[in-house]
Amino acid sequence: MFLLLAVVAKAQITGEIYDTDGYPIPLASAIYKGHHVAEASDLDGKFKIARHNGWELTFSSVGFQPQTIKVGPNTPSHLKIVLKEDSRSLGEVVIKQKRERYSRKNNPAVELMKRVIAAKKRTHLDNFDYYQYNKYQKITFSLNDIKPADLDSGKFKNKAYVRDQIETSPYNGKLILPVTYDETVTQHIYRKNPRVEKDIIKGQRSEGVNNVLQTGEILNTMLREVFTDVDIYDDHMRLLQYQFTSPIGETAISFYRFYIQDTVYVDRDLCYHLEFIPNNQQDFGFRGDLYILADSSLHVKRCSFTLPKTSDVNFVHDMKITQEYAKLPNGEWVLSKDDLAAELTLLGANTLVTKATRYNDYAFDELPSKLFKGKAKTRHEADAMIRDEAFWNQYRTVELSKGESSMNAFIHRIEQSKNFKWILFGLRAFAENFVETGSSRKRSLFDIGPVTTIISSNFVDKWRFRLSGRTTANLNKHLFWNGFYAYGTKSKKHYYGTEVTYSLNAKKNVPFEFPQRNIIFETGYDVMSPADKFLIHNKDNMFMSLRTQKVEQMYFYNRQKLSFVYETDWGLSFHTSLKAESNEPTGDLSFARMPGVATNLAPDGKEYVRQIRTTEGKLMLRYCPGQTFINTKQHRWPVNLDAPEFTLSHTMGFKNFLGGEYKLNYTEAKIYKRFWLGSWGYVDTHLDGGVQWDKVPFPLLIMPPVNITFLEWEGTFSMMKNMEFLTDRYAFGSVAWDMNGKLLNRIPLIKKLKWREYISVKGMWGTLTDKNNPFLERNRADNTLFQFPNGARVMDKKTPYWEVTVGVHNIFKLIAIDYVRRMNYNGPGIKKNGIRFGFMLSF
Numbered sequence: 001m002f003l004l005l006a007v008v009a010k011a012q013i014t015g016e017i018y019d020t021d022g023y024p025i026p027l028a029s030a031i032y033k034g035h036h037v038a039e040a041s042d043l044d045g046k047f048k049i050a051r052h053n054g055w056e057l058t059f060s061s062v063g064f065q066p067q068t069i070k071v072g073p074n075t076p077s078h079l080k081i082v083l084k085e086d087s088r089s090l091g092e093v094v095i096k097q098k099r100e101r102y103s104r105k106n107n108p109a110v111e112l113m114k115r116v117i118a119a120k121k122r123t124h125l126d127n128f129d130y131y132q133y134n135k136y137q138k139i140t141f142s143l144n145d146i147k148p149a150d151l152d153s154g155k156f157k158n159k160a161y162v163r164d165q166i167e168t169s170p171y172n173g174k175l176i177l178p179v180t181y182d183e184t185v186t187q188h189i190y191r192k193n194p195r196v197e198k199d200i201i202k203g204q205r206s207e208g209v210n211n212v213l214q215t216g217e218i219l220n221t222m223l224r225e226v227f228t229d230v231d232i233y234d235d236h237m238r239l240l241q242y243q244f245t246s247p248i249g250e251t252a253i254s255f256y257r258f259y260i261q262d263t264v265y266v267d268r269d270l271c272y273h274l275e276f277i278p279n280n281q282q283d284f285g286f287r288g289d290l291y292i293l294a295d296s297s298l299h300v301k302r303c304s305f306t307l308p309k310t311s312d313v314n315f316v317h318d319m320k321i322t323q324e325y326a327k328l329p330n331g332e333w334v335l336s337k338d339d340l341a342a343e344l345t346l347l348g349a350n351t352l353v354t355k356a357t358r359y360n361d362y363a364f365d366e367l368p369s370k371l372f373k374g375k376a377k378t379r380h381e382a383d384a385m386i387r388d389e390a391f392w393n394q395y396r397t398v399e400l401s402k403g404e405s406s407m408n409a410f411i412h413r414i415e416q417s418k419n420f421k422w423i424l425f426g427l428r429a430f431a432e433n434f435v436e437t438g439s440s441r442k443r444s445l446f447d448i449g450p451v452t453t454i455i456s457s458n459f460v461d462k463w464r465f466r467l468s469g470r471t472t473a474n475l476n477k478h479l480f481w482n483g484f485y486a487y488g489t490k491s492k493k494h495y496y497g498t499e500v501t502y503s504l505n506a507k508k509n510v511p512f513e514f515p516q517r518n519i520i521f522e523t524g525y526d527v528m529s530p531a532d533k534f535l536i537h538n539k540d541n542m543f544m545s546l547r548t549q550k551v552e553q554m555y556f557y558n559r560q561k562l563s564f565v566y567e568t569d570w571g572l573s574f575h576t577s578l579k580a581e582s583n584e585p586t587g588d589l590s591f592a593r594m595p596g597v598a599t600n601l602a603p604d605g606k607e608y609v610r611q612i613r614t615t616e617g618k619l620m621l622r623y624c625p626g627q628t629f630i631n632t633k634q635h636r637w638p639v640n641l642d643a644p645e646f647t648l649s650h651t652m653g654f655k656n657f658l659g660g661e662y663k664l665n666y667t668e669a670k671i672y673k674r675f676w677l678g679s680w681g682y683v684d685t686h687l688d689g690g691v692q693w694d695k696v697p698f699p700l701l702i703m704p705p706v707n708i709t710f711l712e713w714e715g716t717f718s719m720m721k722n723m724e725f726l727t728d729r730y731a732f733g734s735v736a737w738d739m740n741g742k743l744l745n746r747i748p749l750i751k752k753l754k755w756r757e758y759i760s761v762k763g764m765w766g767t768l769t770d771k772n773n774p775f776l777e778r779n780r781a782d783n784t785l786f787q788f789p790n791g792a793r794v795m796d797k798k799t800p801y802w803e804v805t806v807g808v809h810n811i812f813k814l815i816a817i818d819y820v821r822r823m824n825y826n827g828p829g830i831k832k833n834g835i836r837f838g839f840m841l842s843f
Contacts (some may be wrong), residue, residue, distance in 0.1 A: 006455070009048065011051050011076070012048060012049065012050050012051050012052050012768075013048070013049055013057070013071070013075070013077055013078075013079060014047065014048045014077075014078050014079075015046070015047060015078050015079030015080055015081060015742075016041075016044070016045045016046050016047070016079075016080055016081070017030075017041050017045045017046075017047060017059055017061070017081045017082075017083060018080070018081070018082050018083070019064065019082070019083060019084075019085065020082060020083075020084055020085065022173060023172055023173055024041075024044050024045025024173075024402065025041065025045050025061050025064070025083060025323070025547065026041060026042065026044070026284060026304055026322055026394060026689040027040050027041060027042075027061070027289050027291075027302065027304040028040065028041045028045065028047060028059060028060065028061035028083070028676065029041075029058075029059070029060050029061065029261055029262065029273060030047045030049045030058075030263070030265065031057070031058050031059075031060070031061055031262050032049075032052060032055045032056070032057055033056065033058055034260070035055060036048070036054070036262070037050065037267060038262045038263065038264035038265075038268055038273070038408045039264055040264055040273065040291065044170075049378045051071060051075075051077070052071060053071055053072055053073055053075075054070075054071065054072070055070075055071055056068050056069070056070050056071070057069055057070075057071050057625070057787065059081045059083060060083075060261070061289075062832075064083035064084060064085055065083060065084045065085075066083075067081060067082075067083055068173075069602060072613045076119055081399040086652065088372065091500050097105070097438060101826055102257055104253060107258075108260055109258035109259055109260045109274060110253060112258075112260065112272060112274070112292070113248070113252065113253060113258050113274070114253065115298055116251075116292055116298045117248055117250065117252065118248070118301075119299070120233055120248065121218075121441070122297075122761070123254060123297055123299050123332075123333060124233065125190070125332070126190070126192065128190075128192065128364050129191070129192045129193065129241070129364075129366070129411065129679075130189075130190060130191055130192070130364060130365065130367050131189075131190050131362065131363065131364050131365050132187065132188060132189045132190065132361075132362070132367060133187075133188050133215070133334070133359050133360065133361055133362045133363070133750075134185065134186070134187055134188075134202075134358050134359070134360055134361040134395070135184075135185070135186045135187075135188060135757070136183070136184070136185050136357070136358045136360075136395055136396060136397045136398065137183065137184050137186070137229075137355065137357045137358075137365045138181060138182070138183040138184075138355070138356045138357075138396075138398055138400075138404075139181065139183075139220070139223050139227065139353070139354070139355045140178055140181040140182075140222065140351075140353070140354045140355075140401075140404060141178075141179060141180045141182070141219065141223060141351065141352075141353055142177055142178045142179060142352045142354070142403075143177040143179060143349065143350065143351060144169075144172075144174060144175040144176050144343055144344075144351050144352035145174045145175070145176075145177060145343075145350045145352075146175040146177060146802075147175070147177065148167060148175065149807065151163050151166065151745055152695070155822065158562065159561070161409075161410060161413035161414075162177065162410075163280070164406070164410075165177055165178065165403050165406060165410045165455055166400050166403070166831075167403045168193070169341075169352060169354070169400055171320070171341035171352070171354055171512050172318075172341065172343065172352070173400040173735040174352075176352050176403075177403070178208070178401065178403035178404055178407065179208050179209045180206065180207065180209050180210045180220070181206070181208060181400075181407065181447075182204070182205070182207075182220045182223070182224075182408070183204070183205060183206075183392070183396065184201060184204045184208040185201070185202045185203040185204070185391075185395040185433070185790045186199050186200065186201055186202065187199070187200040187202055188200075189367055189371055189372070190441055191367065191372055193790055195264035196372045197377070198371070198372060198376075198377055198378070198379070199377065199378045199379075200378075200379055200380075200381060201378065201380040201381060202369075202381050202384060202387075202395070203381075203384050203387040203391055203392065203395065204380070204384050204385060204802060205385070205387065205392075206220050207404075207407040207408060207411075208407050208411060209411065209414075211411065211436065217791070218630045219696040220798025221628075221630045221639070222630060222639065223630060225241065225352060225630075225639045225640065226239075226240055226241060226357055226843065227239065227240075227340060227342065227353060229338065229357065230244075230321065230338075231246075231335075232246050232247065232300060232303055232323065232543075233246070233248065233252065234244050234246055234249065234686060235249035235250045236249060236678070238642070238677065240313060240316065241639075241842065241843055242284050242313075242740075242843060243284075243288060243676045243678070243682075244284050244285060245284075245285055245679065247276050247288070247290060247303075247305070247679055248300070250291075251678060252276075254279075254536055254681060255279060255283075255285060255678065256277065256278055256279070256285065257274070257276065257277050257278075257279060258274050258275070258276050259274060259275045259364075260272060260273070260274055261273040261274065261275055261289075262289070263294060265416075265758075266291050266301050266302050266478070267301075269293060269300070269301055269303050270293075270294040270295075271291040271292055271293055271294055271672070272290075272291070272294055273290075273291055274289070274290045274291075274292065275287075275288070275289055275290075276288060276289075276290065277308065277498055278308065278679075280312065280679075280745065280746070281308035281309075282308075282311060282312045282741065282745040282751055283312070283679040283740075283742070283745070284309065284310075284311070284312065284313065284679060284740060284830070285308070285311075285679065286305035286306065286308075286321075287306060287307075287308050288303065288304045288305030288306055288321075289302075289303065289304045289305075289306065290303050291303065293333075297333065298331075299325065299333040300323075300325055301324075301325055301333075302322075302323070302324050302325070302557045303322070303323050304316070304320070304321070304322045304323075305321050306319060306320050307319050307687075308652060309485075309758050311623055312740065312754050312756075313740045313811065313843055314754065314813045314842065314843050315344045315345055315346060315813065315842075315843060316342055316343070316344050316843065317342040317343055317344070317345060317406070317697040318342070319340070319341070319343070320339075320340070320341050320342075321338075321339070321340045321511045322337075322338075322339050323335060323337065323338045323339075323815075324336055324337040324338075328362055330364070332362075332411075334359065335359050335636035336359050336360070337357075337358060337359075338355075338356075338357040338358075338691060339354075339356055339357070339551070340353075340354065340355040341353070341354050341355075342354075347697055356398040358397040358398060360397065360735070369826075374570075375568065375569070375570035376409075376543055376568070376569030376570045376801045377570065377626070378569075379569070381827050382616035382747045387656065388420070390472075392423045407787030413638035426780040429509060432449075433449055433450045433451050434448065434449030434450060434451065434470075435447065435448045435449055435451065436554070436572055438474070442473055443474040443670040444473070444474060445471065445472060445474050445785065446469055446471055446472065446668065447469060447470055447471075447472060448467075448468075449468065449469065450468065450538065450541070452538075452541050453466050453468060453484075453538055453540040453542070453543050454466060454467070454542075455542055456540045456541065456542050456544070456545045458488075458527065458529070458551070458554065458570065459528065459529075459543065459550065459551055459552050459554060459587050460490065460491050460527050460554050460586050460587050461488025461489065461490055461491045461493070462489050462490035462491075463488070463489040464486055464487070464488050464540065465486065465487050465489075466484050466485070466486035466487075466490070466540055467484065467485050467486075468482070468483065468484030468485075469482065469483070469484075470482030470483075470510075472510070473506075473507045473508055473509050473510070475817055477506040477507055477508075477562050477712075477797075478502060478503050478504075478506060478507070478617070479500075479501070479502055480500070480502075480503070480507075480510070480511040481499065481500050481501075481502040482496070482498075482499050482501075482503075483496065483497055483498035483499060484496065484497050486540070488527070491527070491586075493527070493556075494598040495524075495525055495526045496524055496525055496526075497523075497524030497525075497526060498520070498522065499520060500521050500522075501518050501519070501520045502518065502520075503516075503517060503518050503520045504517040504518070504519075505517050506742075513636065514567060514628075514629045514636065515567035515569055515573075516563070516565045516567045516573070517565070517566050517567065517569065518563075518565045519562075519563070519564050520561075520562070520563040520564075520565070521559045521560075521561070521562050521563075521605055522560070522563075523559065523560045523561075524557075524559055525556070525557070525558045525559075526556070526557060527553065527554055527555070527556050527557075527586065528555065528557065529551045529553060529554045529555075529708075529722060530555075530699075530723055531551065531554065531703075531706045531707075531708050531722045531723070532704055533708065534705045534706060534707060534716050535714055535789070536711070540679070543709075544709055544717060546709060546710055547708045547709060548708055548709065548710055548711075548718070548834065549708055549721060549722060551590075551708055551722055552587045552588035553585075553587055553722060553723060554582070554585075554586050554587040554589060555583045555584060555585045555586055555589055555699075556584040556586055557581055557582065557583050557584075558581065558582040558584075559579065559580070559581040559582075560579070560580050561577055561578070561579040561580075561581075561582070562577065562578050562579075563576065563577040563578075564576050565579070570625065571623055571624050571625035571626065571627060571643070572621070572622070572623050573621070573622045573623075573624075574619075574620070574621060575618070575619070575620040575621075575622070575649075576617075576618065576619050576620075577616075577617070577618045578614045578615075578616070578617050578618075579614075579615070579616045579617075579618070580613070580614075580658045580659065580660070581613070581614055581616075582611050582612070582613045582659075583612050583613075583614075583699060584610060584611040585611075585613060585659075586657050588604075588789075588790065588791055590608055590789065591608060591609040591612060591697070591699070591786050592606040592607065592608055592609070592610075592786055592787040593606070593607045593608075593609060593783075593786065593787070594774060594779065594780055594781060594782050594785055594786070594787060595780055595785075595787075596780040596781025596782070597781055597782070597783050606613070606787070609786070612661060612662070612697065612699065613659045613661050614653055614660050614661065614664075614700070614732060615653065615654045615657050615658040615660030616651055616653050616654070616660075616664070617650065617651070617652050617654065618650070618651045618652075619649065619650055620647065620648070620650075621647070621648045621649070622645070622646070622647045622648075623645070623807070624643050624646070625642040625643060625649075626640065626642070626643040627640055627645070628640045641674055641684075642674050642676075643670070644671070644672065644673045644674075645670070645672040645673075646669075646670070646671055647668075647669065647670040648668075648669050648670075649668050649669075650665070650666070650667045650668075650669070651664070651666040651668075651745070652664070652665055652666075653694075653696075653700070662694075662696055662700060662784070663694055663699070664693075664694045664696050665692075665699055665775075666690065666691070666692045666693070666694065666700075666702075667690060667691050667693070668688070668689070668690035668691075668786075669688070669689055669690070670686070670687070670688045670689075671685075671686070671687045671688075672684070672686050673685050674686070679740070679742060680739060680740065680742050681737065681739045681742060682737075682738055682740070683735060683736065683737045683738075684714055684734075684735075684736045684738075685733075685734070685735050685736075686714065686715050686732070686733065686734045687731075687732070687733050688730075688731070688732040688733075689730065689732070690702055690729075690730050691728065691729055692728035692729075692772070693785050695771045695772055695774065695785070696728075696784070697725050697784060697785055697786040698774070698785075698786050698789070698792070699786075699839070701726045701727060701728055701768075701772060702726070702727045702728060702729075702730050702766070702817070703725075703726060703727050703729065703802070704717060704719070704720060704724075704727075704732070704764055704766065705717060705732065706720050706722055706723075706724070706757065708722055710836055710837055711819070711836065711837060711838060711839075712805065712807070712816065712818045712836035712837065712838050714734050714736040714760055714762070715734060717762060717764070717801070717803055717831070718803065718805070718820045718834055718836055719803055719821075719831060719833075720801065720803075720822075721791060721830070723789055723791065723792050724791060724792060724793065725764075725766060725792070725793060725794070725795045725801070726768065726788065726794070727766035727767055727794075728767075728768055728769055728772045729766060729768075729797060730765065730766040730767075730771065731763075731764065731765045731766075732762075732763070732764045733759065733762070733766045734760060734761065734762040734763075735761050735765055736758070736759075736760035736805075737758070737759045737760065738756060738757075738758055738809065739756065739757040739758070740756055740760070741754060741755060741756040741810070743757055743758070744756065744757060744808075751810075754810055754812060754813070755808050755809070755810055756808070756809045756810040757807075757808065757809075758805070758806070758807040758809050758816065758818065759805065759806055759807075760801075760804070760805040761802070761804055761805075761816060762802070762803045762804075762805070763799070763800045763801060763802045763803070764795075764800055764801045765795075765800040765801075766793070766795040766797070766800075766801075767794075767795065767797035768794045771784065772805070773790075773794060774786065774787055774788055775794065795825075799824065799825075801823055801824065801825055802822075802823035803820060803821065803822055804820070804821045804823060805818050805819065805821075805836075806818070806819050806821075807819065807836075809840070810842070813841070814839055814840070814841060815835075815837065815838070816837065816838030816839070816840060817835065817837060817840060818835070818836045818837070819833070819834075819835060820833070820834045820835070821833055822834075
């Protein structure tokens with residue numbers, strides 16, 4: 001028996017394949033070229049192949065120089081192969097092949113891939129009437145590449161609990177410090193007719209530093225959003241909030257170059273081994289390996305892909321994705337294993353994100369109709385967030401590492417450290433813009449902030465000081481309060497605002513969490529300019545005080561408002577409100593009666609109205625299927641901008657009700673949609689329109705969306721003056737094209753900067769009907785209308801207003817600089833050109 005084992009062992013060669021940094025190379029090829037004998041290394045770089053003395057054995061992987069050895073009697077039965085990177089020579093080969101050698105015509109690799117792409121529809125699970133499977137997923141966020149010298153000195157000195165948490169990553173072989181992980185068990189169900197697809201969350205839990213912050217779920221939400229599940233069978237794979245062309249997508253033949261390496265056995269299945277790389281490696285695409293079954297199904301058996309070293313992707317300097325498919329008893333091939341590891345540099349810190357996903361329990365039996373009830377695509381089982389260890393032991397298909405298993409103890413030790421409370425104080429104030437009044441042992445019941453609104457300025461107040469705060473769900477999960485007190489140094493006025501919210505559904509932290517089902521009452525007295533309603537941040541934000549023009553036309557408002565907001569789980573929301581408001585002009589704004597009705601004249605020959613009062617009811621419907629949000633203490637931000645958005649609203653003014661002085665009816669509709677253009681980036685489109693149906697004074701007319709800050713925003717005009725145009729009919733449209741560096745990436749030297757081109761065109765058509773035009777002689781004695789403020793005019797209904805923006809984004813991976821050009825309606829005091837800025841972090 002021992003003699004037989006020795007003979008068998010000697011008849012094969014095993015080993016590992018590494019790169020020069022000592023990291024294993026997954027799915028590398030070991031080939032006896034010319035003999036059709038080959039094998040692929042596993043995810044840890046390990047391989048096994050039959051011994052054939054006298055044959056040449058070649059080891060290769062895309063991006064590395066191949067290495068060949070001649071197998072003989074003295075060749076060890078276990079080898080350690082080190083492959084050198086071949087990035088420079090590969091780049092030269094790519095350029096040469098593009099111009100001279102690589103051709104899609106009569107290319108066996110291209111012909112094979114055409115057959116693979118054509119076979120996708122035959123093997124897709126959507127062909128079944130029903131199917132279901134269970135999915136376990138674990139996402140871990142760690143500090144990466146910790147040096148051994150740091151363990152006994154430096155930042156980790158005298159922190160034994162930190163050193164105990166450090167472990168070696170199996171993905172890159174580096175020392176890492178896991179700081180948070182999130183695991184989820186999901187049942188996915190599908191019905192063909194009528195088509196419904198749902199995810200039922202059976203269990204979900206999160207452990208780590210994210211639980212220290214009240215809005216710490218931001219981290220896990222962003223990780224799930226940025227590192228989404230990718231399906232190679234989709235034409236485009238959404239990852240890092242961008243769309244990447246799939247190597248077996250409809251446009252893959254034109255985007256990628258394919259090379260057949262050999263035929264190899266992968267788990268006893270004969271496969272075609274192909275390598276692929278993007279035509280331009282700075283485009284948002286992958287490079288990697290495909291193993292296609294050498295049978296009539298032409299299904300993917302295994303795939304591995306990475307980002308090219310010269311990719312235009314920000315922050316990610318190494319990412320590997322490996323997927324494996326398994327054959328079910330009924331002959332279908334299904335995804336069974338999906339692993340991702342991404343090394344990033346964020347704010348100067350080296351981090352590692354790993355995601356392990358396993359699919360099992362596939363079934364194709366008919367499913368009960370009750371499982372598909374409701375329009376929400378995702379729903380949680382009642383006990384999903386409180387599952388016990390028995391549940392996780394049953395469904396967890398990827399074991400927790402040492403650092404993940406001890407996460408609770410690690411966080412507890414951190415909270416007990418003497419400097420933790422000050423670090424946490426600063427982190428909360430910076431990341432959340434609020435100062436919590438709680439402690440590490442007691443959750444905050446009341447938060448002070450936003451911090452950025454404490455000091456600001458405007459024309460009426462000069463310097464403005466504000467103190468504000470809000471209650472949290474730790475005090476009451478249904479009832480919330482927030483408010484502010486402010487004082488203007490020049491106006492000597494005191495301002496206040498208070499808001500009480502009752503949420504029909506319990507909240508985790510703040511009342512505006514999705515989905516909102518809130519009853520809101522607010523009252524307040526404050527000052528603002530007409531253009532402040534178009535700001536993307538709080539008007540008291542200190543950075544919003546920096547204006548491109550002097551805003552002297554302002555008004556005081558005294559407002560009481562009752563609202564009801566109801567959002568469904570599937571994207572439809574209703575917003576109704578009843579508002580009573582008084583407006584008193586200040587600064588250079590005035591409400592002057594028409595000359596024909598003026599009796600009590602001021603020295604300048606005009607009669608002024610001290611204030612106006614309106615009572616308005618509003619109903620708004622909004623539909624945005626598939627949109628997701630992250631919640632901060634100040635806002636909730638949409639993170640999936642691919643979802644289309646449709647909004648329809650109507651506002652009705654009531655005369656002689658709660659002091660209302662005017663009847664009005666204002667209808668408005670808005671549409672937003674993002675279009676992806678493959679490697680050419682994406683286009684954001686906005687189309688808005690509105691009608692004011694009644695005769696009203698100018699404060700109730702339609703004001704174009706004017707941006708008076710230095711920040712560029714695609715839904716507003718940057719060069720239009722405050723209250724320059726007033727209309728009662730309008731149509732607004734904008735097209736903004738982020739080209740994702742498609743042109744700049746082809747310019748030598750410039751392409752190393754990873755700048756991205758940006759072009760937008762914004763226009764508005766507007767008109768003022770005769771009944772609302774104060775410049776017409778027939779309206780001279782109209783008692784409803786007011787004279788237009790200084791500088792306001794009527795837009796020519798035959799000539800829309802236009803602006804064009806050309807910019808460079810992703811400067812230092814953060815800054816956007818845009819040049820804005822006003823195309824028409826020029827004249828004295830009008831600025832045609834402007835420079836605007838933006839700050840954005842994107843991959």
